[in-house]
Amino acid sequence: MNTTKEHIMKTALKLFLQKSFKEVTMKEIVQKTGLSKGAFYHYFPSKQDLFSEIINTYYLKMAAVEYERFDRKSFYGFYHDYVEYIMNEFMALKKLLEDTNDEDDINYLTIAFDAIHIIPDFNLKVEELHVLELTAWAEAVARGRASGELDTVMTDDQIACMFVYSNDGIGLHLIQEGRVKQLGPKMLELWDGFYNEIKA
Amino acid sequence: MNTTKEHIMKTALKLFLQKSFKEVTMKEIVQKTGLSKGAFYHYFPSKQDLFSEIINTYYLKMAAVEYERFDRKSFYGFYHDYVEYIMNEFMALKKLLEDTNDEDDINYLTIAFDAIHIIPDFNLKVEELHVLELTAWAEAVARGRASGELDTVMTDDQIACMFVYSNDGIGLHLIQEGRVKQLGPKMLELWDGFYNEIKA
DNA sequence: TTTTTTAAACCGAACGTCCGGTCTGTATTG
DNA sequence: CAATACAGACCGGACGTTCGGTTTAAAAAA
Structure with a gap:
């Protein structure tokens, strides 16, 4: 799987496990990943889509x-x-x-x-x-x-x-x-x- | 006690019991109370102060x-x-x-x-x-x-x-x-x- | 082998919107 | 008159998102 996309998802998951969706900012995600906003939006259409993918990929799988x-x-x-x-x-x-x-x-x-x-x-x-x-x-x-x-x-x-x-x-x-x-x-x-x- | 202040606190409590601190906006609080920003900031120095007072007045008292x-x-x-x-x-x-x-x-x-x-x-x-x-x-x-x-x-x-x-x-x-x-x-x-x- | 082409990966300034908060002004009350 | 209670226009900053552009690297053509 695409390692950059995975890297973004893991980094964001870490943040979402510390504070709420609104409290986690795009700036923070971009900084922590070491990428740029452009790079982020190359992989995800929006912050919400990232969140959804994280829930489906990690949360729901672990909850089962x-x-x-x-x-x-x-x-x-x-x-x-x-x-x-x-x-x-x-x-x-x-x-x-x-x-x-x-x-x-x-x-x-x-x-x-x-x-x-x-x-x-x-x-x-x-x-x-x-x-x-x-x-x-x-x-x-x-x-x-x-x-x-x-x-x-x-x-x-x-x-x-x-x-x-x-x-x-x-x-x-x-x-x-x-x-x-x-x-x-x-x-x-x-x-x-x-x-x-x-x-x- | 000041009824307007109490009215603000109750209205905001209702909102904070539905969504997070960040999700509840000043605009929403002002609208739901039927007041103005001026009125709100006459009674509370900030959104955070309102929240703190709500926690101390209602949450912690009910939790005891x-x-x-x-x-x-x-x-x-x-x-x-x-x-x-x-x-x-x-x-x-x-x-x-x-x-x-x-x-x-x-x-x-x-x-x-x-x-x-x-x-x-x-x-x-x-x-x-x-x-x-x-x-x-x-x-x-x-x-x-x-x-x-x-x-x-x-x-x-x-x-x-x-x-x-x-x-x-x-x-x-x-x-x-x-x-x-x-x-x-x-x-x-x-x-x-x-x-x-x-x-x- | 070298050059050209191409597409994906990535960058960051700029945009419009919305946010919490301020400020000035105006009733109302005592 | 003085203090309180409110109204709402306004402010700067932060937000998510967009967009024109650059870099990179592999495939295709020479």
């Missing part, structure tokens, strides 16, 4: 978690695989952005809120992913229950919700505190506690 | 939940009081904004992310509230455990985290879907399920 790759034998294995997967994705993103500075945090919510306003059907796509997420978790719970691993009065959906939403909630707090990289360990600690409660 | 008002006899009563409290606060906000249109949704996260960049010590204040929140929940759990209401292998802090973060997670999703008003019922349903699991 591959649950089928996680352990199906035990629920314990499932959620541990999930945490490992998320941590790997996080490191892969850092590497993609060539973000050597550990201080620079990533805010994946502001970019999502912008996408809602800018990209048609973004909400629809995210909603689809959300349904897939909940069903994948609920199925993992069902398997754990069937195998005798889990024993709880809660429904599969309720447990799925607890895992998914506690994950989102912690993510939100860590973004606010600028410590997103701690998401994995934090989740594991909390989920292990909850697992002890629902296991047989 | 009065946990001491909730039931202390049972954990069940505690979290039910919490849900009722949140729903009342939500309706009070709607009324404050004279927001008769049910369609207009409330995004309290974008305004918070803006506040992080604009207001010094905002993060500190929110972090303090977060600690208070977690301790209030943990204490409620401890009381429930002491009274024999709760029986669980999870620690007080872990249960507190599950309640707080699942709340935040659902809130986040409802903001994305534009259905924040459903927060109360959604929480209650999920929490009742979890309560059945941890009760004696």
Whole structure:
């Protein structure tokens, strides 16, 4: 693929993960890429088009978690695989952005809120992913229950919700505190506690 | 208090709950208030000052939940009081904004992310509230455990985290879907399920 | 091999618009 | 009369975008 275009997209993604669409200026994008405005508009018809392409290329692809790759034998294995997967994705993103500075945090919510306003059907796509997420978790719970691993009065959906939403909630707090990289360990600690409660 | 100033603040708050600080323009604020630029700058030295005053007057005050008002006899009563409290606060906000249109949704996260960049010590204040929140929940759990209401292998802090973060997670999703008003019922349903699991 | 052609890559000054903010003037109030 | 409350024309700067032009490098022609 065209390396310059990719370079622009990565640089802009880094900026969009730090501040909102409006706060990121063309001047800034051009400066950080080391290119000129002319070069930029040679590759993208507009700032909005760049944003759309970034969302489709990076955000939506990362948001689609591959649950089928996680352990199906035990629920314990499932959620541990999930945490490992998320941590790997996080490191892969850092590497993609060539973000050597550990201080620079990533805010994946502001970019999502912008996408809602800018990209048609973004909400629809995210909603689809959300349904897939909940069903994948609920199925993992069902398997754990069937195998005798889990024993709880809660429904599969309720447990799925607890895992998914506690994950989102912690993510939100860590973004606010600028410590997103701690998401994995934090989740594991909390989920292990909850697992002890629902296991047989 | 000065009614015109209050009118400006409420109108602007409504806008800041719909889009980001940068997306809300002075022109828009002036138009929606039905005033002029001269009038606005008579009451506020700048757009940023308006924003700061809105955060301090409305956001931070609403974010400070009065946990001491909730039931202390049972954990069940505690979290039910919490849900009722949140729903009342939500309706009070709607009324404050004279927001008769049910369609207009409330995004309290974008305004918070803006506040992080604009207001010094905002993060500190929110972090303090977060600690208070977690301790209030943990204490409620401890009381429930002491009274024999709760029986669980999870620690007080872990249960507190599950309640707080699942709340935040659902809130986040409802903001994305534009259905924040459903927060109360959604929480209650999920929490009742979890309560059945941890009760004696 | 050398020259010519061609198209993509890239540059940066310039453009019109919109932004937050100022300033001068005019009612209104006490 | 003095202070407050407002109106709106106006300002400089920043914004995203455009456009005429230059550089580069590979293909085609000599």
